[in-house]
Amino acid sequence: MGYDVARIRSGFPSLASGWAHFDGPGGTQTPRAVGDAIAAVLTGPLSNRGSTGESERNAEAAVHGFRTAMGELLNVHPRGIVHGRSATQLAYDFSRHLAKDWGPGDEVIVTRLDHDSNIRPWVQAAERVGATVRWADFDPDTGELPVEAVAGLLTERTRLVAVTAASNLIGTIPDVAAIASAAHDAGALVYADGVHATAHELPDLASLGADFFSCSPYKFLGPHCGVLAARPDLLESISPDKLLASTNAVPERFEFGTLPYEQLAGVTAAVEVLAAFVAPSSTGIASIDALHADAAGSRRARLVASYRALHAHERRLLARLEGGLADLPGVTVHSRAARRTPTLLLTFAGRAASDVTARLAEERVLAPSSHFYALEASRRLGLGDEGGLRVGLAPYTDDDDVERLLAGLAAALA
Template sequence: MTMPSPHPTLDVAAVRAQFPALASGTAHFDGPGGSQTPSVVAEAIATTLTSSIANRGTVTAAEQRAERIVHEARAATGDLLDTDPATVIFGRSMTALTMDLARTLARSRDWGPGDEVVVTSLDHDANIRPWVIAAEAVGAGVRWAEVDPETGELPPSAVEAVLTERTRMVAVTGASNLIGTRPDLPRIISAAHAVGALVHVDAVHLAAHAAVSREQLGADLLSCSPYKFFGPHLGVMSGRPDLLEELRPDKLLPSPETVPERFEMGTLPYELLAGATATVDFVAGLAGTDGTRRARLEASFAAMEAHEDALRVRAEDGLAAIDGVRVHSRALHRTPTLLFTVEGVEPAAVHRHLAARGVNAPASHFYAWDCSHRLGLGPAGGVRVGMAPYTTQEEVDRLLEGVGELR
């Protein structure tokens, strides 16, 4: 069998041709909030919506189609996250799945006074507030691991310092959606496991830019959102099989008792699951056609990382050369995501200025509420720039020119 090239490259022009939205000429640096969508994904969704389809079953062709779509989506997402497809749970969003999970864990494992959960100020609030709420509801404590505001790093020592024998859960991001920082997950997870704690990794931002393996990381639970990497709006969670078997979420009486169905409330959105499968196959085809789907995904992410990181460096160096512009993270290991502010100009005004020039770079705290405050930016946050496989050098230069006009 021919294996993928060890040095895959990305044909950016070919990638761009598959995204109808790019025909407008707008430079989309807003991918961290939700990427643009290729035709093949939209077509998969539309075809499912207009096909003969029914609730899952084995009798009619319509029932069988729904059943097949669900199994294909679990298999594709299992390849994406390098996890058992039988542990893949679909939901309305990562936030909704995590809220449900936190409540279920607190009840199923009898958390109470004296127990603790650890959250970090690097995280999106969707991986903070569900755990805080669940802990408060049962009288458990919350301990914080703090991001370094000067470097944007979350050193493993910051997490290790707040772990105790009563730590029950560590919730940590795989990559900050605000400043791109990628903490040392293997070390953090190992430290958490050493005190008997579970770990939930928010991989929403990470899974859009790097190959993720739940099993290699050792994460007990891991979540992501396909709409961050060219797919439809839904959430995905995967976990250790034995842990999922142990947990008993609230559900309707006739709903299935089996995993993963017991975690999925109501009828699944078959059209979105078809879109998720098409998304994974799209990513797997970006840098070659040889090998297993997982191998092709790894090759594609390697090509994406090389392309995106080169653009990040170009943008970062260009922003640093503009008087009064500050980039708010210099973490050693990052996704191609930058947060910057312009002295004397509100982030929202920078957003509007760039938008008028066909450059979409939004301004906010982007629900990384605690991180934004920890950086001293408050609720206004900063202007976020995210690179994608469809981003070009010309677009980066347009961004820099637009920011330079403000000075």
């Protein structure tokens, strides 16, 4: 069965609003199956984790299901999956954990392509201990971050390289594997921000080569939270500050307080929705029961097939969108890298991007304008702190959405 976008859209109650959503890079719409999974755990028998009663076992099952599902999505052992409130919070946490071993003379590399959540925590941690921050630049004309831009900064004193797996502003997908290889040769760790990438490219921590990989399920159909993945043995080597009575087991030693079990169940359901894009039947993705009915074969294998189909769907729509944009006067597309996600940053001659966003909203087309916290990238592109209008494709985007966007842009620019 191929990629049936109508079938996929049927699982998203919010799409009945009539809005065409191009705001996916900031957070996707949520399928009914995810909301049902959250409600089922939250309103069912639920206590703190344990094995005595059903309510305790339900909490245990939610945690186990979450770690298993995210482990299969990211291709990492479940013991390497850490839950956090957000990817930003996780970056701040781990910057503090790792900086305990840094000092004057040590070096950290960040890039101007990254979201600020993968820049500022490392910059601030380095400043606190007197370490040096080195900046890797990208080419504003092409949007590319060459491997050499990072590798050329590495020394024997480099402790960590922070790099995005895909730019949330212009979609650029750097060669993280090559960057990680060079960093490891220099004895440095690599922290990859996969928040934007995970929505479009199926991650594989082993082949990517990064030591740490963060993502946010609400960018790929799930609830608002953050996830960090790493090898369990690497996590074992890191000692966070924690409460005396809390466990020292990995990954729980990094998760402070009681986990939100209902949220974990929602993440598990989101991964199952992703794995059901290419399904053996036409039952849709509207319910948990439908997902279970279609869950044939290993989830990782189904994820591989689903992402392959999603990639083809998004590439086709992106080609149609870019062709239409080329016919519009005064539009500059800043997303130009050879390998990138279906995310476009646009500016307009003589018009503020925010004004175009407002005009599109009159047609119930949502395409926000901002720097989207990729402040360094926006400034490097010459867009200052205003940024541009960002268009992002999502699994539920269809041809009608694209035509409505193009028509809205044409009207706004007329």
